[in-house]
Amino acid sequence: MINSVNKMKKYDTIIIGAGPAGLTSGIYLARAKQSVLIIDQGTVGGQMIMTHKIANYPGVIDISGYELANNMKAQAKEFGCKIISGSKITGMDISGGIKSIEVDGEDNYSSDAVIIAAGGEPRSLGLESEKRLKGKGISYCATCDGDFFQDQDIVVVGGGNSALEEAVSLTKYARSVTIIHQFDHFQGFPHAIKEAAEHPKIKIILESVVEEFNGDENLNSVIIKNLKDGSLKEINASGAFIFIGYVPRTGPFKGIIALNQKDEIITDIEMRTNISGVFAAGDVISKRYRQVTTAVSDGTIAALSVLDFLNSKKQKIEYSLASEVS
Numbered sequence: 184m185i186n187s188v189n190k191m192k193k194y195d196t197i198i199i200g201a202g203p204a205g206l207t208s209g210i211y212l213a214r215a216k217q218s219v220l221i222i223d224q225g226t227v228g229g230q231m232i233m234t235h236k237i238a239n240y241p242g243v244i245d246i247s248g249y250e251l252a253n254n255m256k257a258q259a260k261e262f263g264c265k266i267i268s269g270s271k272i273t274g275m276d277i278s279g280g281i282k283s284i285e286v287d288g289e290d291n292y293s294s295d296a297v298i299i300a301a302g303g304e305p306r307s308l309g310l311e312s313e314k315r316l317k318g319k320g321i322s323y324c325a326t327c328d329g330d331f332f333q334d335q336d337i338v339v340v341g342g343g344n345s346a347l348e349e350a351v352s353l354t355k356y357a358r359s360v361t362i363i364h365q366f367d368h369f370q371g372f373p374h375a376i377k378e379a380a381e382h383p384k385i386k387i388i389l390e391s392v393v394e395e396f397n398g399d400e401n402l403n404s405v406i407i408k409n410l411k412d413g414s415l416k417e418i419n420a421s422g423a424f425i426f427i428g429y430v431p432r433t434g435p436f437k438g439i440i441a442l443n444q445k446d447e448i449i450t451d452i453e454m455r456t457n458i459s460g461v462f463a464a465g466d467v468i469s470k471r472y473r474q475v476t477t478a479v480s481d482g483t484i485a486a487l488s489v490l491d492f493l494n495s496k497k498q499k500i501e502y503s504l505a506s507e508v509s
């Protein structure tokens with residue numbers, strides 16, 4: 184419920200999330216002279232700031248995620264976006280013609296359109312040692328970080344298509360890849376299982392789970408537990424890639440926006456959701472590939488769709504006013 188005591192500040196569009204998708208939408212909309220508010224509950228930049236090097240963003244050679252995020256933020260601000268970060272959305276009513284959002288229980292904002300660009304996060308194992316060594320050998324993105332493990336021994340945790348396919352892709356860099364999976368069989372497609380199983384650089388350990396990641400500054404070994412007999416085994420590894428699923432940050436939108444079975448927002452190709460005036464972009468939507476480039480692309484499409492939506496809304500209002508007058 185929105186606290187209506189405080190006066191609402193009105194924008195053309197409110198964007199939820201200041202990762203690459205949200206910032207790109209903001210850049211396009213503000214450049215088209217729309218008033219834009221971007222709200223982020225964390226730090227501006229989203230997941231990009233978790234990676235020390237982004238080497239696959241076209242036209243930008245070797246930039247840190249932090250720097251790329253700051254460049255996008257500066258560009259959005261330059262065009263006039265208002266950005267508030269570290270602020271929690273405490274209420275929202277986005278179903279009607281005018282959308283309203285309450286932040287930190289006290290500030291109220293309204294808009295004609297909303298873009299949800301709340302992103303997501305890779306599912307983690309939930310181990311304390313995993314948290315400590317994240318970004319120091321532990322990664323959730325082979326495309327992003329595989330290159331850092333040239334000729335090294337690494338492990339991949341998981342047994343679905345992502346784990347199997349990424350394990351094979353990591354053999355381009357690593358000396359050896361050990362797949363650790365909790366069940367006695369994989370859940371991937373037969374061809375993905377075959378390719379991984381037959382690869383000379385890949386070893387497979389089934390019915391085992393990671394008990395602990397070891398290392399002071401960086402990861403240097405992984406303790407795994409055999410689920411059949413409870414025995415522990417230490418594997419030397421300087422890298423560990425975890426592919427056990429992905430969690431979209433759609434909690435606040437459940438029951439409001441149509442989600443798929445994985446809780447990802449369902450959009451059409453123009454990034455429209457099932458609610459008029461509400462669009463979604465980036466990692467939060469239902470799609471196969473999640474990269475900065477794909478987030479930026481979705482953000483662009485969402486912004487252009489919003490412009491189209493706002494134009495037709497304006498035309499309808501003008502038409503009905505003209506009809507009333509005549």
Ligand SMILES: Cc1cc2nc3c(=O)[nH]c(=O)nc-3n(C[C@H](O)[C@H](O)[C@H](O)COP(=O)(O)OP(=O)(O)OC[C@H]3O[C@@H](n4cnc5c(N)ncnc54)[C@H](O)[C@@H]3O)c2cc1C
Nearest residue numbers: 200202203204224225229230302327465466473474475478
């Ligand atoms: C470790 C790591 C390394 C990576 N390296 C690369 C790489 O090298 N190259 C590459 O292309 N991709 C890389 N990726 C993937 C890439 O970062 C993501 O695909 C991309 O950031 C997705 O952008 P997004 O804007 O959709 O979402 P996000 O980046 O997840 O941003 C979403 C933002 O929304 C905010 N938010 C969430 N919920 C709310 C809410 N309720 N209210 C307000 N704000 C909210 C979050 O705080 C966050 O800032 C990497 C990912 C990780 C985790």
